[in-house]
Amino acid sequence: MTAATGAPTAPPSPARLLRGDTLGRFAYLAFCVLVFVFLVAPIVVIVPLSFNAEPYFTFTEGMLRLDAEAYSLRWYREILENEVWTRSLVNSLVIGVSATALATTLGTLAALGLASAAMPARRLVMGLLISPMITPVIISAAGMFFFYSSIGLGQTHLGLILAHTALGIPFVVITVTATLSGFDSNLTRAAASLGAPPLYAFRRVQLPLIAPGVISGALFAFATSFDEVVVVLFMAGVEQRTIPRQMWAGIREQISPAILAVATFLIVFAALLLVVVAWLRRRGRG
């Protein structure tokens, strides 16, 4: 984060012009560093605290002295041995993976249709498909609670899968649509002129090229479901409790640093997702 001392780049950038005033430049950089600290520090602080040997949410004196005794894996052992947490992990995975598969399939097909110039009422359809993303989640959750219980899907895995699919679809539609806008349709035409049936051309020519967009859409959909708590709060029974739902209960009841151990798992998971999506994006561009 020391952009000030970076090697000068060929065209003078606005940032370099602001450098005229050294004090101002210093204040600007210091401010940016503080903002980055604000963004990242809260998340980073969680990790060491999850190894706290004491049931506190703060650094003990032993931890500050880097005493090995002050650190332990007890909270990790606790969550791994606790059936409530393992069951909620299974629920999160079952619901997340099913919702992702459904959202990615339907969303990719729809994006292919939407990319066609012949698609009627394109803006309206796009608006409807994106609506789950723009509706405040409390409203979605309230409506889903009424509707799904009235058709007998309240407190079921299927109900939650359908609900999470709906919430994940906009992300798939948006990312795949964006990838398709860079797709040269001459390629499928070339495949057709060489005798490839439409489905074969799609599978062998178009799909490999838009795959990065499809996969990052799927990751967005999975991340949405994996982190979703409000709909679960309204619709899930004890049998459908997911990890976020369990964390919600943990935060509300102030139980133990065990939730910091779960949080650390989720941070590592988020970092992995970030790396994969960044990699896909670079590949999609290249």
Next chain:
Amino acid sequence: MIGSGRERFRALALVLPLLLFILVTFIAPLATMLVRSVHDPVVADALPETLASLAEWDGEELPGEAAYEAVARELVQARENRTLGQVAGRVNRLESGLRSVFTRSARSLRDVTDGPWRGVLEEIDAAWADPATWHAVRAAGQRFTARHYLNAVDMQRLPGGSVARQPEERRIYLPLLWRTLVVSAVITILCLALGYPVAHLIANAPERRANLLLALVLVPFWTSLLVRTTAWIVLLQTQGVVNDLLLAIGLIGEDGRLAMIYNMTGTIIAMTHVLLPFMVLPLYSVMRAIPGQYMNAAASLGAKPAQAFFRVYWPQTLPGVGAGSLLVFILAIGYYITPALVGGSSGQLISNMVAYHMQTSLNWGLAGALGGILLAGVLALYLLYDRLVGIERLSLG
């Protein structure tokens, strides 16, 4: 050459499955909620004859014996059908105290076999001799009602049929709505103030460093919301890391620990953190496209740095400022999780009131009306966003 009719059919066939899916799994639930906010058949179904005999009632004096006879019979019936609690609850919302009147009356009426019913009911509870009770029954018996919407904007329908504002001390929702808008505006301004310099730094850094800095912005974006909220609780609570730090460097004393969480401060800090990436990303993509020559030209023509910034650079970033601010504001007014977990009692927003009426007071009609108002506001802002930015270009990290 493929005919355009066939192309059109192909496009529709691809989109249709998803469109139907969204209509059933998402639009239908929203519609159910909105219908609930104006339609409530519980009282009308439970007390049909009572309501029929109240149809000709002038509303001034007490109604005739027919109404007393009908309500006595239908209350006992409702008790047997186990709908009495719901009926009593709805009437009670219009005239508080009637819940117990209804349940007690239904219980006492079991042992009474004949009238005159007016005398019987008035003996059970004097409320039956008050026209206000009957007004409440008649109002609660409407299948379609704007009552919840009036309630949601702190208005009420007077017995005469006119609409008036609630007395000052009973106004809850408009002040809450106002608070939500103010807090969202504060968060938007904070995000802009924090995000603008950072976006500028990233946009003007060499590519490798820009990618690294962008990753720092995206880590919180991808991290579970509950993890981030937990982090703020850990940091900000009175026995937490920040207070310990301030104590260690001597800025505060042991009894001067700051209350930074479970109040509005906590809501604002945590929500600014959550929403900041939504500001940085659109700003960054606009700033990256601004050529450096403009600022050079301004400087070579003699502009001071501040002048060059405000006259040349800032105007070019306005599309990003608009897109980011609008997005953060829209997300903030509908926010639920963070205020619910770190807001305490003073840091709650309108979404939390929807949740309260859904889960605690069980006044689902009012929850629907508050949700409907919030939804209308958010949709209006999104239409604006679509005009200005284009909805498909929502930043997704």
